[in-house]
Protein backbone atom coordinates (compact mmCIF):
# COMPACT_ATOMS: atom_id res chain seq x y z
CA UNK A 340 0.00 0.00 0.00
CA UNK A 341 1.45 3.37 -0.99
CA UNK A 342 1.90 6.05 1.62
CA UNK A 343 -0.28 9.12 1.28
CA UNK A 344 0.46 12.59 2.61
CA UNK A 345 -1.87 15.56 3.17
CA UNK A 346 -0.50 18.96 4.17
CA UNK A 347 -2.59 21.19 6.44
CA UNK A 348 -1.71 24.84 5.94
CA UNK A 349 -3.65 26.65 8.63
CA UNK A 350 -1.46 28.57 11.09
CA UNK A 351 1.68 26.41 10.97
CA UNK A 352 1.85 23.81 8.16
CA UNK A 353 2.03 20.15 9.11
CA UNK A 354 1.73 16.83 7.34
CA UNK A 355 -0.74 14.04 7.91
CA UNK A 356 0.96 10.81 6.83
CA UNK A 357 -1.33 7.89 6.01
CA UNK A 358 -0.40 4.26 5.36
CA UNK A 359 0.36 0.84 6.77
CA UNK A 360 3.29 0.88 9.22
CA UNK A 361 3.89 4.64 9.11
CA UNK A 362 4.38 4.71 12.88
CA UNK A 363 7.87 3.31 12.15
CA UNK A 364 8.75 6.87 11.07
CA UNK A 365 8.22 8.15 14.60
CA UNK A 366 11.76 7.54 15.82
CA UNK A 367 13.20 9.76 13.08
CA UNK A 368 10.40 12.27 13.35
CA UNK A 369 10.94 12.91 17.04
CA UNK A 370 14.74 12.94 16.92
CA UNK A 371 14.89 16.79 17.25
CA UNK A 372 13.26 16.67 20.68
CA UNK A 373 15.10 15.73 23.85
CA UNK A 374 12.33 13.73 25.54
CA UNK A 375 8.85 12.46 24.73
CA UNK A 376 5.74 12.24 26.92
CA UNK A 377 3.33 9.67 25.46
CA UNK A 378 -0.34 9.79 26.49
CA UNK A 379 -2.47 6.74 25.67
CA UNK A 380 -5.58 4.95 26.99
CA UNK A 381 -5.25 1.79 29.03
CA UNK A 382 -6.35 -0.63 26.22
CA UNK A 383 -3.40 0.56 24.09
CA UNK A 384 -0.75 -0.06 26.76
CA UNK A 385 1.15 -2.70 24.76
CA UNK A 386 1.16 -0.55 21.62
CA UNK A 387 2.42 2.42 23.67
CA UNK A 388 5.18 0.36 25.25
CA UNK A 389 6.41 -0.88 21.84
CA UNK A 390 6.03 2.45 20.04
CA UNK A 391 9.39 3.94 21.01
CA UNK A 392 11.00 0.92 22.65
CA UNK A 393 14.49 1.74 21.34
CA UNK A 394 14.47 5.38 22.28
CA UNK A 395 15.61 6.87 25.61
CA UNK A 396 13.88 9.73 27.39
CA UNK A 397 10.35 8.36 26.87
CA UNK A 398 7.77 8.92 29.63
CA UNK A 399 4.53 6.93 29.38
CA UNK A 400 1.30 8.35 30.83
CA UNK A 401 -1.70 6.03 30.87
CA UNK A 402 -5.07 7.81 30.64
CA UNK A 403 -8.53 6.44 31.48
CA UNK A 404 -10.22 5.03 28.40
CA UNK A 405 -12.45 7.02 26.04
CA UNK A 406 -14.49 9.99 27.39
CA UNK A 407 -13.34 9.31 30.97
CA UNK A 408 -10.03 10.94 29.97
CA UNK A 409 -11.65 14.21 28.91
CA UNK A 410 -12.09 15.75 32.36
CA UNK A 411 -10.51 18.67 34.25
CA UNK A 412 -9.38 16.18 36.92
CA UNK A 413 -7.40 14.14 34.38
CA UNK A 414 -5.92 17.36 32.98
CA UNK A 415 -4.71 18.38 36.42
CA UNK A 416 -3.21 14.93 37.00
CA UNK A 417 -1.45 15.10 33.61
CA UNK A 418 -0.01 18.56 34.32
CA UNK A 419 1.31 17.31 37.66
CA UNK A 420 2.81 14.23 35.98
CA UNK A 421 4.62 16.46 33.49
CA UNK A 422 5.86 18.67 36.32
CA UNK A 423 7.23 15.65 38.14
CA UNK A 424 9.29 14.51 35.13
CA UNK A 425 10.22 18.14 34.38
CA UNK A 426 9.03 18.22 30.76
CA UNK A 427 10.44 21.34 29.05
CA UNK A 428 9.92 23.25 25.80
CA UNK A 429 12.71 21.16 24.24
CA UNK A 430 10.53 18.09 24.66
CA UNK A 431 7.48 16.85 22.77
CA UNK A 432 4.09 15.45 23.75
CA UNK A 433 2.65 12.55 21.76
CA UNK A 434 -0.90 11.21 21.74
CA UNK A 435 -1.70 7.61 20.85
CA UNK A 436 -5.39 6.74 20.78
CA UNK A 437 -8.88 7.58 19.59
CA UNK A 438 -10.46 11.01 19.41
CA UNK A 439 -10.94 11.27 23.16
CA UNK A 440 -7.21 10.74 23.70
CA UNK A 441 -6.15 13.12 20.94
CA UNK A 442 -8.58 15.79 22.21
CA UNK A 443 -7.30 15.75 25.80
CA UNK A 444 -3.64 15.27 24.88
CA UNK A 445 -3.78 18.12 22.40
CA UNK A 446 -5.15 20.34 25.14
CA UNK A 447 -2.44 19.20 27.56
CA UNK A 448 0.15 20.14 24.91
CA UNK A 449 -1.58 23.50 24.31
CA UNK A 450 -1.50 24.41 27.98
CA UNK A 451 1.69 22.85 29.35
CA UNK A 452 4.28 25.65 29.62
CA UNK A 453 1.80 27.69 27.50
CA UNK A 454 2.26 25.28 24.63
CA UNK A 455 4.83 22.63 23.74
CA UNK A 456 5.29 20.68 20.51
CA UNK A 457 2.80 17.94 19.89
CA UNK A 458 2.54 14.90 17.59
CA UNK A 459 -0.58 12.82 17.13
CA UNK A 460 -0.90 9.11 16.34
CA UNK A 461 -4.67 8.55 16.02
CA UNK A 462 -5.82 4.93 16.31
CA UNK A 463 -9.51 5.01 15.34
CA UNK A 464 -11.08 5.83 11.98
CA UNK A 465 -12.91 8.77 13.56
CA UNK A 466 -9.71 10.17 15.05
CA UNK A 467 -7.79 9.77 11.76
CA UNK A 468 -10.52 11.28 9.59
CA UNK A 469 -11.64 13.97 11.98
CA UNK A 470 -10.51 14.49 15.58
CA UNK A 471 -6.72 14.45 15.09
CA UNK A 472 -6.77 16.76 12.07
CA UNK A 473 -7.83 20.38 12.31
CA UNK A 474 -6.48 21.51 15.66
CA UNK A 475 -9.53 21.42 17.92
CA UNK A 476 -8.61 20.12 21.38
CA UNK A 477 -10.53 20.02 24.62
CA UNK A 478 -12.24 18.36 27.54
CA UNK A 479 -15.81 17.96 28.80
CA UNK A 480 -17.56 19.37 31.85
CA UNK A 481 -20.55 17.81 33.63
CA UNK A 482 -22.50 20.69 32.02
CA UNK A 483 -21.60 19.68 28.46
CA UNK A 484 -19.18 18.13 25.98
CA UNK A 485 -16.10 19.98 24.71
CA UNK A 486 -16.91 23.14 26.68
CA UNK A 487 -13.24 23.82 27.49
CA UNK A 488 -10.60 23.72 24.80
CA UNK A 489 -8.15 25.42 22.49
CA UNK A 490 -7.24 25.55 18.84
CA UNK A 491 -3.79 23.98 18.83
CA UNK A 492 -2.06 22.33 15.91
CA UNK A 493 0.20 19.29 15.99
CA UNK A 494 3.60 19.23 14.30
CA UNK A 495 2.62 16.02 12.50
CA UNK A 496 -0.11 13.37 12.43
CA UNK A 497 0.72 9.74 11.69
CA UNK A 498 -2.26 7.60 10.61
CA UNK A 499 -0.90 4.05 10.74
CA UNK A 500 -3.59 1.88 9.17
CA UNK A 501 -2.06 -1.27 10.73
CA UNK A 502 -3.24 0.06 14.11
CA UNK A 503 -6.85 -0.29 12.94
CA UNK A 504 -6.67 -4.09 12.59
CA UNK A 505 -8.17 -4.76 16.03
CA UNK A 506 -10.61 -1.86 16.05
CA UNK A 507 -14.16 -3.24 16.52
CA UNK A 508 -16.20 -3.06 13.30
CA UNK A 509 -18.78 -0.81 14.98
CA UNK A 510 -16.00 1.78 15.51
CA UNK A 511 -14.79 1.43 11.91
CA UNK A 512 -18.29 1.91 10.53
CA UNK A 513 -18.97 4.84 12.86
CA UNK A 514 -15.85 6.58 11.54
CA UNK A 515 -17.02 6.03 7.98
CA UNK A 516 -19.93 8.44 8.58
CA UNK A 517 -17.47 11.35 8.80
CA UNK A 518 -15.67 10.13 5.67
CA UNK A 519 -18.96 9.92 3.74
CA UNK A 520 -19.91 13.36 5.07
CA UNK A 521 -16.70 14.74 3.51
CA UNK A 522 -17.65 13.06 0.24
CA UNK A 523 -21.07 14.68 0.29
CA UNK A 524 -19.86 18.18 1.11
CA UNK A 525 -16.80 18.34 -1.10
CA UNK A 526 -15.52 15.25 -2.92
CA UNK A 527 -17.79 13.04 -5.05
CA UNK A 528 -14.90 10.64 -5.68
CA UNK A 529 -15.30 9.50 -2.05
CA UNK A 530 -18.98 8.71 -2.54
CA UNK A 531 -18.21 6.99 -5.87
CA UNK A 532 -15.60 4.78 -4.21
CA UNK A 533 -18.06 3.80 -1.47
CA UNK A 534 -20.95 3.13 -3.89
CA UNK A 535 -18.76 0.96 -6.13
CA UNK A 536 -17.81 -1.44 -3.34
CA UNK A 537 -19.15 -0.66 0.15
CA UNK A 538 -17.82 -3.90 1.68
CA UNK A 539 -14.27 -3.12 0.56
CA UNK A 540 -14.63 0.50 1.71
CA UNK A 541 -15.13 -0.92 5.24
CA UNK A 542 -11.94 -3.02 5.11
CA UNK A 543 -9.22 -1.03 6.81
CA UNK A 544 -6.44 -2.93 4.99
CA UNK A 545 -7.83 -2.18 1.52
CA UNK A 546 -6.54 0.45 -0.88
CA UNK A 547 -10.13 1.65 -1.25
CA UNK A 548 -10.29 2.42 2.47
CA UNK A 549 -6.91 4.21 2.35
CA UNK A 550 -8.18 6.24 -0.62
CA UNK A 551 -11.41 7.39 0.98
CA UNK A 552 -9.69 8.13 4.31
CA UNK A 553 -6.94 10.19 2.63
CA UNK A 554 -9.48 12.06 0.52
CA UNK A 555 -11.59 12.84 3.62
CA UNK A 556 -8.48 14.13 5.40
CA UNK A 557 -7.77 16.30 2.35
CA UNK A 558 -11.31 17.73 2.54
CA UNK A 559 -10.87 18.52 6.22
CA UNK A 560 -7.40 19.98 5.61
CA UNK A 561 -8.75 22.25 2.86
CA UNK A 562 -11.63 23.48 5.01
CA UNK A 563 -9.60 24.16 8.17
CA UNK A 564 -6.76 25.70 6.17
CA UNK A 565 -9.27 28.31 4.98
CA UNK A 566 -10.96 28.91 8.33
CA UNK A 567 -8.85 27.52 11.17
CA UNK A 568 -10.63 29.30 14.01
CA UNK A 569 -14.16 29.00 12.64
CA UNK A 570 -14.15 32.78 12.15
CA UNK A 571 -15.78 32.86 8.71
CA UNK A 572 -19.11 31.55 10.02
CA UNK A 573 -21.45 34.55 9.88
CA UNK A 574 -24.60 35.27 7.94
CA UNK A 575 -24.69 33.01 4.91
CA UNK A 576 -20.92 32.53 4.75
CA UNK A 577 -19.64 29.06 5.34
CA UNK A 578 -16.13 28.03 6.31
CA UNK A 579 -15.27 25.39 8.85
CA UNK A 580 -18.97 25.20 9.69
CA UNK A 581 -19.41 23.04 6.56
CA UNK A 582 -17.91 20.18 8.58
CA UNK A 583 -20.98 20.40 10.80
CA UNK A 584 -23.13 18.88 8.03
CA UNK A 585 -25.45 16.35 9.67
CA UNK A 586 -24.32 17.28 13.18
CA UNK A 587 -27.23 19.43 14.40
CA UNK A 588 -29.64 16.51 14.69
CA UNK A 589 -26.76 14.16 15.56
CA UNK A 590 -25.80 16.09 18.70
CA UNK A 591 -29.43 16.01 19.86
CA UNK A 592 -29.67 12.24 19.26
CA UNK A 593 -26.40 11.67 21.14
CA UNK A 594 -27.76 13.59 24.12
CA UNK A 595 -31.17 11.98 23.97
CA UNK A 596 -29.62 8.49 23.88
CA UNK A 597 -27.18 9.39 26.70
CA UNK A 598 -24.27 8.82 24.28
CA UNK A 599 -25.12 5.13 23.82
CA UNK A 600 -25.06 5.80 20.06
CA UNK A 601 -21.59 6.19 18.57
CA UNK A 602 -20.99 9.68 17.16
CA UNK A 603 -20.90 8.46 13.55
CA UNK A 604 -24.17 6.56 13.95
CA UNK A 605 -25.90 9.74 15.07
CA UNK A 606 -24.21 11.72 12.27
CA UNK A 607 -25.50 9.18 9.76
CA UNK A 608 -29.11 9.81 10.79
CA UNK A 609 -28.37 13.54 10.89
CA UNK A 610 -27.11 13.46 7.30
CA UNK A 611 -30.24 11.67 6.07
CA UNK A 612 -32.40 14.24 7.88
CA UNK A 613 -30.45 17.20 6.48
CA UNK A 614 -30.85 15.75 2.98
CA UNK A 615 -34.60 15.33 3.56
CA UNK A 616 -34.81 19.00 4.62
CA UNK A 617 -32.86 20.09 1.53
CA UNK A 618 -35.08 17.98 -0.72
CA UNK A 619 -38.17 19.66 0.71
CA UNK A 620 -36.61 23.07 0.00
CA UNK A 621 -35.81 22.09 -3.58
CA UNK A 622 -32.05 22.23 -2.91
CA UNK A 623 -31.46 18.51 -3.52
CA UNK A 624 -33.20 16.25 -6.00
CA UNK A 625 -34.93 13.12 -4.66
CA UNK A 626 -32.09 11.08 -6.21
CA UNK A 627 -29.42 13.14 -4.39
CA UNK A 628 -31.26 12.77 -1.09
CA UNK A 629 -31.65 9.05 -1.71
CA UNK A 630 -27.89 8.80 -2.38
CA UNK A 631 -27.30 9.84 1.25
CA UNK A 632 -29.47 7.01 2.54
CA UNK A 633 -28.05 4.45 0.11
CA UNK A 634 -24.40 5.23 0.87
CA UNK A 635 -24.80 5.22 4.62
CA UNK A 636 -26.96 2.08 4.71
CA UNK A 637 -24.54 0.30 2.39
CA UNK A 638 -21.72 0.50 4.97
CA UNK A 639 -24.06 -0.55 7.80
CA UNK A 640 -24.87 2.85 9.33
CA UNK A 641 -28.35 3.60 10.70
CA UNK A 642 -30.54 5.73 8.43
CA UNK A 643 -33.75 5.80 10.44
CA UNK A 644 -34.64 6.99 13.93
CA UNK A 645 -37.93 6.95 15.75
CA UNK A 646 -36.95 6.67 19.39
CA UNK A 647 -37.75 10.28 20.34
CA UNK A 648 -40.76 12.44 19.46
CA UNK A 649 -39.76 15.51 17.41
CA UNK A 650 -41.13 17.82 20.09
CA UNK A 651 -38.58 16.42 22.54
CA UNK A 652 -35.61 16.56 20.15
CA UNK A 653 -36.25 20.02 18.69
CA UNK A 654 -35.55 22.00 21.93
CA UNK A 655 -32.25 20.11 22.35
CA UNK A 656 -31.25 21.22 18.85
CA UNK A 657 -31.74 24.87 19.84
CA UNK A 658 -29.15 24.36 22.59
CA UNK A 659 -26.55 23.24 20.03
CA UNK A 660 -23.38 25.33 20.24
CA UNK A 661 -23.86 26.30 16.58
CA UNK A 662 -27.47 27.51 17.08
CA UNK A 663 -28.16 31.26 17.21
CA UNK A 664 -31.13 32.11 19.45
CA UNK A 665 -34.12 29.89 18.72
CA UNK A 666 -33.57 29.55 14.97
CA UNK A 667 -31.38 26.69 13.84
CA UNK A 668 -28.30 27.46 11.78
CA UNK A 669 -28.34 24.46 9.49
CA UNK A 670 -25.71 23.28 7.07
CA UNK A 671 -27.55 22.00 3.99
CA UNK A 672 -26.44 21.01 0.51
CA UNK A 673 -27.57 23.16 -2.42
CA UNK A 674 -26.62 20.37 -4.80
CA UNK A 675 -23.97 17.79 -3.92
CA UNK A 676 -20.62 19.25 -2.85
CA UNK A 677 -22.12 22.70 -2.33
CA UNK A 678 -22.72 23.32 1.41
CA UNK A 679 -24.74 26.37 2.38
CA UNK A 680 -26.03 27.83 5.64
CA UNK A 681 -29.77 28.22 6.19
CA UNK A 682 -31.19 29.76 9.36
CA UNK A 683 -34.69 30.44 8.08
CA UNK A 684 -36.08 26.98 7.46
CA UNK A 685 -39.78 26.64 8.28
CA UNK A 686 -40.41 24.56 11.40
CA UNK A 687 -42.99 22.50 9.46
CA UNK A 688 -40.29 21.47 6.98
CA UNK A 689 -37.94 20.41 9.79
CA UNK A 690 -40.66 18.30 11.41
CA UNK A 691 -41.79 16.79 8.11
CA UNK A 692 -38.21 15.78 7.26
CA UNK A 693 -37.96 14.15 10.68
CA UNK A 694 -41.08 12.08 9.96
CA UNK A 695 -39.28 10.79 6.87
CA UNK A 696 -36.72 9.16 9.20
CA UNK A 697 -39.33 6.77 10.51
CA UNK A 698 -37.87 4.00 8.37
Ligand SMILES: NC(=O)c1ccc[n+]([C@@H]2O[C@H](COP(=O)([O-])OP(=O)(O)OC[C@H]3O[C@@H](n4cnc5c(N)ncnc54)[C@H](O)[C@@H]3O)[C@@H](O)[C@H]2O)c1
Pocket residue numbers: 380382383404405406409436437438439440442462463464465466469470471472473474475476484485502503504505506507510602
Ligand atom coordinates in the same frame (compact mmCIF):
# COMPACT_ATOMS: atom_id res chain seq x y z
N1 LIG B 1 -11.27 17.62 17.95
C1 LIG B 1 -12.11 17.34 16.98
O1 LIG B 1 -12.15 18.03 15.95
C2 LIG B 1 -13.04 16.18 17.12
C3 LIG B 1 -13.80 15.77 16.04
C4 LIG B 1 -14.61 14.65 16.19
C5 LIG B 1 -14.66 13.98 17.40
N2 LIG B 1 -13.90 14.43 18.44
C6 LIG B 1 -13.93 13.74 19.73
O2 LIG B 1 -13.47 12.41 19.51
C7 LIG B 1 -13.99 11.59 20.54
C8 LIG B 1 -14.47 10.29 19.94
O3 LIG B 1 -13.37 9.66 19.31
P1 LIG B 1 -13.37 8.08 19.03
O4 LIG B 1 -14.62 7.70 18.33
O5 LIG B 1 -12.06 7.78 18.41
O6 LIG B 1 -13.53 7.45 20.48
P2 LIG B 1 -12.51 7.04 21.64
O7 LIG B 1 -11.28 7.83 21.66
O8 LIG B 1 -13.34 7.03 22.85
O9 LIG B 1 -12.14 5.52 21.24
C9 LIG B 1 -13.16 4.56 21.16
C10 LIG B 1 -12.70 3.25 21.78
O10 LIG B 1 -11.80 2.60 20.89
C11 LIG B 1 -10.65 2.14 21.60
N3 LIG B 1 -9.54 2.12 20.66
C12 LIG B 1 -8.84 3.19 20.22
N4 LIG B 1 -7.98 2.79 19.29
C13 LIG B 1 -8.12 1.45 19.16
C14 LIG B 1 -7.50 0.48 18.33
N5 LIG B 1 -6.59 0.82 17.43
N6 LIG B 1 -7.90 -0.80 18.45
C15 LIG B 1 -8.86 -1.16 19.32
N7 LIG B 1 -9.49 -0.27 20.13
C16 LIG B 1 -9.12 1.02 20.03
C17 LIG B 1 -10.50 3.15 22.71
O11 LIG B 1 -9.71 2.62 23.75
C18 LIG B 1 -11.96 3.39 23.10
O12 LIG B 1 -12.41 2.41 23.98
C19 LIG B 1 -15.07 12.37 21.24
O13 LIG B 1 -14.59 12.80 22.48
C20 LIG B 1 -15.29 13.57 20.33
O14 LIG B 1 -15.69 14.71 21.05
C21 LIG B 1 -13.11 15.51 18.32
